[in-house]
Amino acid sequence: MAQAHRTPQPRAVPSQPRAFKLVLLGSGSVGKSSLALRYVKNDFKNILPTVGCAFFTKVVDVGTASLKLEIWDTAGQEKYHSVCHLYFRGANAALLVYDITSKDSFLKAQQWLKDLEKELHPEEVLVMLVGNKTDLSEEREVTFQEGKEFAESQKLLFMETSAKLNYQVSEVFSAVAQELLQRDDREDQAPQEDAAVALNEGPARQAKCCAH
């Protein structure tokens, strides 16, 4: 019924930056909405629980290029798992957020990743694992190393943040933005490469695709 993957807006109009969809995922109260609020409005406050989904946009400059991030902030309560996939449609990137003071939220992040991968192919969505609340490091239950190792094992980007202290929040979004632009540029060149590959070593390439 629906397209599985929404291609970023064409860049024919130079005044319109390319738009990318980014979803925030993770358990309740890990700070998904706080990260979005800090990034979009540079504010931190007591935020209402997200019911369904909240939506923000921000234009990001990456070097000389710029892009528009459509940020979809989802509900974290476990019940919402069954409806969250509705928000994944067309996502180009996901921030998989956990709270470094909660082992449980870290384990749940791994579940969210599975849910995400049920809906979207790992190659079509860029995922960053984000350990939030470094301001509460005395209560830390998940070490930096644990986060990093899990991220590496799943080929995810990884960072730790504090939405409260504004630590590395814009860096998270910038890193994702930069990677999205690079991937997009690579994709633009891809058809020619694919054609060349197909000519030279077609069957091998095909086998690789089918393995996904």
Added chain:
Amino acid sequence: MVLYLKYPTIYEKCLNSELVPRVLSQIELDIIRTFPHNKNYRNNSPGLTQLKNVLHAFAVYKPKINYCQSMNFIAAITLIFLKEELAFWSIVQLIDSDYLREKINISDYYNNDMRGLRRDILVIGDLIKKKLPAVHIRLREFDIDLSWICSEWLLCLFCTSFPITTTLRIWDCLFYEGDKIIFRITLALFKMNQEKLIQSNSLESILLLFKETTRNMVECDKLMHTAFNEIGVLKKKKIKKLRVKADNLIKSGAA
């Protein structure tokens, strides 16, 4: 009120029953972030305890639902006007009750698989297709899933989207006429925004259009007029049929 008089001991019994720690901690986490700017729910206000009590009692009373984020907002609005026990029974009536003149049964919105929510959003999609085809086409052009716009309306029974006066007007109708009203109000919102929706040229502007329309709906007469006079016939039987169809779609995995 009927329930309150009929079962004078239930509220207290539920309140004094133990709750699963996971559910309790979720409630505790949420009460401090439920309308925190309202004077009833500021830090250390007695309203916070009342809110916790009502949600606790409800979670015990309906273990299949226990607690779902969004019920905190419904409970908070109710508690502004009613004492704890009456508020509790009002929530029972709003979510799942046979005691009304017309039945409300939306308890499966809040079950673990939220199937009722998914079902009713599909029903809204069917109704829009039939009654507001131009809206249907526009939403399809932007590949918009109705859940992006409607989930919060349905789960919170509009109370986090509209100003409180409008919410109360809708809830009056809901109590009186049953859950059919949810469809009338939702269709009215799409009908009232049809022109703007057609002029919108991005997903972002469409999502913001509905956020702003609801947030600014202080004067609700036009909304009610549209809901009751411009949507056309909406029979309970028809909704029942569409719900069965939607349920089957969900069951088959097609939606």
